[in-house]
Amino acid sequence: MSKIVNLSLAEKIGQMVICGFNAYTSDAHIEQLIEKHHIGGVIYFRRNYANVQQMADLSYALQQFNKKNSDIPLFISIDQEGGMVARIDTDEVTLVPGNMSIGAARDAQLAFEAAVICAKELRLMGINVNFAPSLDINNNPKNPVIGVRSYGESAELVSELGIATIESYQSSDVVATAKHFPGHGDTAVDSHYGLASVPHDRERLMQLELAPFIRAIQAGVDMIMTAHVMFPAFEPGEIPATLSRKVLHDLLRIELKYDGVIVTDCLEMHAISKEFGVAEGAVMAIEGGADIVLVSHTLEEQVAAIEALMQAVQSGRLSEEQINASVERILSLKEKRRMSDIHPLTGGVAAQFGTPESKKVIRQLTEKSITIVKDEDQPTFDLSAPTLVIWPEVRHHTEVDEPIEQAYTLGPALAELGVDVKEFRVSTHPTSEEIASALALAADYEQIVVVTYNAVSELHEGQVSIVRQIAARPNVNLTVASTRNPYDLNQFPEVKRYVCCYENRPMTMAALAKVLTGNIAAQGKLPVTLSPDYSFGMAVN
Incomplete structure (x- = not known):
């Protein structure tokens, strides 16, 4: 040098x-x-x-x-x-x-x-x-x-x-x-x-x-x-x-x-x-x-x-x-940091990335992160019940988030565990037509998981509207799972079961599906305070 x-x-x-x-x-x-x-x-x-x-x-x-x-x-x-x-x-x-x-x-x-x-x-x-x-x-x-x-x-x-x-x-x-x-x-x-x-x-x-x-x-x-x-x-x-x-x-x-x-x-x-x-x-x-x-x-x-x-x-x-x-x-x-140590990547490229050993570590860490914040007066998740998942797609670009198309979301993760599931996708900024379609479909289901995605300071009003209208139905077994910022609960405190996931990536959705179906226990603890009732370090485990 x-x-x-x-x-x-x-x-x-x-x-x-x-x-x-x-x-x-x-x-x-x-x-x-x-x-x-x-x-x-x-x-x-x-x-x-x-x-x-x-x-x-x-x-x-x-x-x-x-x-x-x-x-x-x-x-x-x-x-x-x-x-x-x-x-x-x-x-x-x-x-x-x-x-x-x-x-x-x-x-x-x-x-x-x-x-x-x-x-x-x-x-x-x-x-x-x-x-x-x-x-x-x-x-x-x-x-x-x-x-x-x-x-x-x-x-x-x-x-x-x-x-x-x-x-x-x-x-x-x-x-x-x-x-x-x-x-x-x-x-x-x-x-x-x-x-x-x-x-x-x-x-x-x-x-x-x-x-x-x-x-x-x-x-x-x-x-x-x-x-x-x-x-x-x-x-x-x-x-x-x-x-x-x-x-x-x-x-x-x-x-x-x-x-x-x-x-x-x-x-x-x-x-x-x-x-x-x-x-x-x-x-x-x-x-x-x-x-x-x-x-x-x-x-x-x-x-x-x-x-x-x-x-x-x-x-x-x-x-x-x-x-x-x-x-x-x-x-x-x-x-x-030995930056002069420069070599081309040759041979067996795929085998050097995403190894089973690596994914095992990430799976353990991800499964430990799922946090049940609230679970009140709700029936347990019924593995045999037809289930609707409402999934928010990230279609809007910000400086932090970029639009992503995900094939493996919560719906497929639940299906792998034997749940009879239908997934309906809306935008993170759902239109009135998307809201109406989601609610019309939800009317046919008693067990529903609404996934929310908040990339900025407050959850988009369209996502809030979907949650509130479903939560207002009698006898609905509703779970709301936030998959970005965890503060979404503050916009619909009436929700009885609320889970924080902090991201919507495939391995996180697999972990959430396992928690919902009782395959693993939730171990995460809130890393932030959501409100006076839901403070740093708390969880329903």
């Missing part, structure tokens, strides 16, 4: 930028950034994934192309948090549960084992950085962007499970990233679309929001990602943590003694791009103390950010001494 003294200013600036592109193969967009602008890393999204062999080939091709211009390997990164936030979510890989599922399961050892599985499969695909885990504490039910990406509302729980995950990734030579510093959990604005603020005082922030990050620093986390969120207790100016020297340098570097790599969240998110501009945001972030800026999508914005950083050094706004310190940290981390 080249020493920093052998690098030009342009090469050093390039190491401080990670960029994304939209292709399954190495294309002119990313090759220009690697060859001309010397970028230090790439980020993958779902748009880059077709299958595991293709992704491994892409990673290898990018590293080989980069070798023509530099002997410093690329960071190849991804947001593979697990559960509902996974850029790779096909049956080819072992899909790890999301953080809130793990928080409900309360098992640090299984969390560690699950992250080992994820890390090994990422490395097989040439991915060496995971922008995970989220150490945000979800203590705001109206948070539109964190929710189930958090382990829960307890600093102790988030710290325990977060550290297990960090140590697991890093033991497998995948860079772990604690995010979103200083904490994005108590916000009601999605930073993809606007600028949020966490108004609490310093003492409260240090004891709660920052506590998992402090533990992560003590545990030697490789990387910390910033939040595009304002923290007036640390930064009185109206600028987010990502751009604040008081937050990144004074608090994180000096007070908390963090000496690892600081990376920004994507600067194209509106909290930065609309308020400050991507190019200016890049300079402000480095000025504030970040080592790497992330610009995920647009070539023009990526080039503008790089050129702005070059100009800032040349004009004296940024010192080359600070640039050197950042690049030293970056090169040290690439060497520490």
Whole structure:
């Protein structure tokens, strides 16, 4: 690996930028950034994934192309948090549960084992950085962007499970990233679309929001990602943590003694791009103390950010001494995690992913997560009764969720266990016609499971309407199962049986079916408080 003294200013600036592109193969967009602008890393999204062999080939091709211009390997990164936030979510890989599922399961050892599985499969695909885990504490039910990406509302729980995950990734030579510093959990604005603020005082922030990050620093986390969120207790100016020297340098570097790599969240998110501009945001972030800026999508914005950083050094706004310190940290981390160890993926590809041993671990963890929150005055689930499942399909794109088509849902999972089941699908934003059709069909059934899916702060009114109208019927054996944020119960407290699943992935639906039919006992505990009656840690077991 080249020493920093052998690098030009342009090469050093390039190491401080990670960029994304939209292709399954190495294309002119990313090759220009690697060859001309010397970028230090790439980020993958779902748009880059077709299958595991293709992704491994892409990673290898990018590293080989980069070798023509530099002997410093690329960071190849991804947001593979697990559960509902996974850029790779096909049956080819072992899909790890999301953080809130793990928080409900309360098992640090299984969390560690699950992250080992994820890390090994990422490395097989040439991915060496995971922008995970989220150490945000979800203590705001109206948070539109964190929710189930958090382990829960307890600093102790988030710290325990977060550290297990960090140590697991890093033991497998995948860079772990604690995010979103200083904490994005108590916000009601999605930073993809606007600028949020966490108004609490310093003492409260240090004891709660920052506590998992402090533990992560003590545990030697490789990387910390910033939040595009304002923290007036640390930064009185109206600028987010990502751009604040008081937050990144004074608090994180000096007070908390963090000496690892600081990376920004994507600067194209509106909290930065609309308020400050991507190019200016890049300079402000480095000025504030970040080592790497992330610009995920647009070539023009990526080039503008790089050129702005070059100009800032040349004009004296940024010192080359600070640039050197950042690049030293970056090169040290690439060497520490053996990123020069690059091999193509050949032979028996499928057998290396989603192995029976891996799936056994994930099944155990998933089955421990299913949480019965409420079960009052209801007959038990009747295996012999015709059963209707109303299933919400994710057809709407958000910055966190993408439309997905699932063949294996709760209906097929119940059918595998011998239940006579019909499944009726509606949108997560059901139309009046969908609502009417669902209710007309429900009239013919006495045993019904309504699955709900809340991706934002409140469940869509159409889903609420379906639940309430079915719940109002006499003698109906109704179960409501939430498969995203767990707070749905607050919109229909009259429901007598309510189960939290935290995600709608196939293995979770298989676990839910087993719980409903009595094949396994529910073991999960609420990782968040739903209301005064349904508080953190409770469950009906």
